[in-house]
Amino acid sequence: MSFNFAYLSGGRLYLKLGAATAQAIASEFGRAAQQRGLELQRRNGWKQKNLSASLMPNGISGDVQQQDRLRVETAAGIVPVAVQGVCPTGADRLLYTLAAGEVGGIFTLERFVPVNISGGSPAEQHQQAKEKRLFHSADFKVDRVDFHPDYQLIACATIGKDGTANIATMPVNAVQLEQVTEGDSIDLAPKWIPGFRRAIVFQSAGIGRDSMGAIVEQKHSTIEQLDIDRQEVITLASDPKYDLLSPQMTADGTLYYIRRPYRSLQQRMSLSQLIKEAILSPARLLRAICEWLNLFTRSHTGKSLIPLPPLAHSHAQQMVFLGRAIDVGTQIERNRRFGDADSPALVPRSWELIEQYPHREPKTIGRGVLAFDVGANGQIIYSNGSAVYGVLPGGVAQRLVVDRPISQVVILDRDNHLN
Incomplete structure (x- = not known):
């Protein structure tokens, strides 16, 4: 394969x-x-x-x-x-978004x-490769991106400084993005629907703010379909118990997405979490004081005050995946007994890859999935954060590469890609 x-x-x-x-x-x-x-x-x-x-x-x-x-x-x-x-835009061309400090932009690699x-x-x-800048701005960051080959249109998510995110489009020969969704919501991960109409699937979650304008709540993520020509938005999938993320739709209407348990921002910490935080807080404060004193001493004498173990050796390591903070060390230990022992999932196994045929119930086809892509011939690649796996129709998963932390995977074969 x-x-x-x-x-x-x-x-x-x-x-x-x-x-x-x-x-x-x-x-x-x-x-x-x-x-x-x-x-x-x-x-x-x-x-x-x-x-x-x-x-x-x-x-x-x-x-x-x-x-x-x-x-x-x-x-x-x-x-x-x-x-x-x-995302790919041709056999020898890639499109990607980049954040450099406060500036975000869209680039091609030709x-x-x-x-x-x-x-x-x-x-x-x-x-031989040549990087070309299509657009950049310091007003917002640009997140996931996708390309429609028939209309030569770019779709992406823009993240504003107020915490909202909207879907925007832009012709490849233009210099300015046009917002196609709006409101106090977080709209992310746009993907063009294959075909000759301008339609996008994306994930969307409403947010709530306090009197000072700070975000205090985020609703569960749903899957929406935007028909740009008709200026119509319809909900394709929604479940209050789950976040439905990173949707893709094939030409026959089959929907693929990641489903994970929904967790409210207002959800209280469990009693065990409160006890853990109470126990660790004094130790964390003491370590912070020691590290500051050690840094000050090294800056002015060139010698360490006390030997401290490197932070990277700490068992707890928080990373943010798809907007959710994950204790990677804990998940690695929990998931090591599933699949490849040297490339365990970085996210909980409750993060499932779902396949949903039109008018049928959702079907789980993978667990502990962080990112995926689907080809027009039914091939799938997906990542658990530690490795990338490939599956041909009717076949079994084969590991293709080991790395971490992997946050996105895309098939590059343009002739076999959804678009």
């Missing part, structure tokens, strides 16, 4: 082409944004240097001051860059040809 696909892991974009090793794709725009941030920090570095010197005890060598300056340049000056969503077609090396192909 051979799949060409792309996936996102830790905010980076990777291409996996057949049996070749997965290759990371770096954004020139993101790299330039980081370089500008570093240069700005260097220009203002004299302020930090003078402040450090004024606080430095007598007799401390200049090496420590140099280390402190480098630490400022490499840490504070780096702009965080993360790919938020990706002239990329899979290894098994061109025969060239990955390094040669990456040299």
